[in-house]
Amino acid sequence: MNRxxxxxxGMVWMLTGVYIFARPMNFYExxxxxxxxxxxxxHFISDVGLAFLASGGALTWGAxxxxxxxxxxxxxxxxxxxxxxxxxxxxxxxxxxxxxxFDFALVITPAFLALALTTTLKEQSTCS
Numbered sequence: 001m002n003r004x005x006x007x008x009x010g011m012v013w014m015l016t017g018v019y020i021f022a023r024p025m026n027f028y029e030x031x032x033x034x035x036x037x038x039x040x041x042x043h044f045i046s047d048v049g050l051a052f053l054a055s056g057g058a059l060t061w062g063a064x065x066x067x068x069x070x071x072x073x074x075x076x077x078x079x080x081x082x083x084x085x086x087x088x089x090x091x092x093x094x095x096x097x098x099x100x101x102f103d104f105a106l107v108i109t110p111a112f113l114a115l116a117l118t119t120t121l122k123e124q125s126t127c128s
Contacts, residue, residue, distance in 0.1 A: 017053030
């Protein structure tokens, strides 16, 4: 079950990356709080899309093959991204608003869940 959840998260992160990379202005327009970070920056937003795509791919691959090191590589960026969002929340004075709800549901919780589940992956034995 844990592997299926990790594969699902990886696929969601890959799809998120494709969406961000393919529709950067739409992503900027609809993501709560993003405009508070500054004006639209095509390069930065495309980088974020590619980071999601790469992380999701590594997580999906690692969970599919039960290769914990690859799965951990896949969760590294989303986890650090979640920590950054917690820091931003703190700088905003810890308001429980729509931006926090969005971040908590779609950035923070999935990253911490992926970290917890990745630690439970059992490496497949290569010995016969």
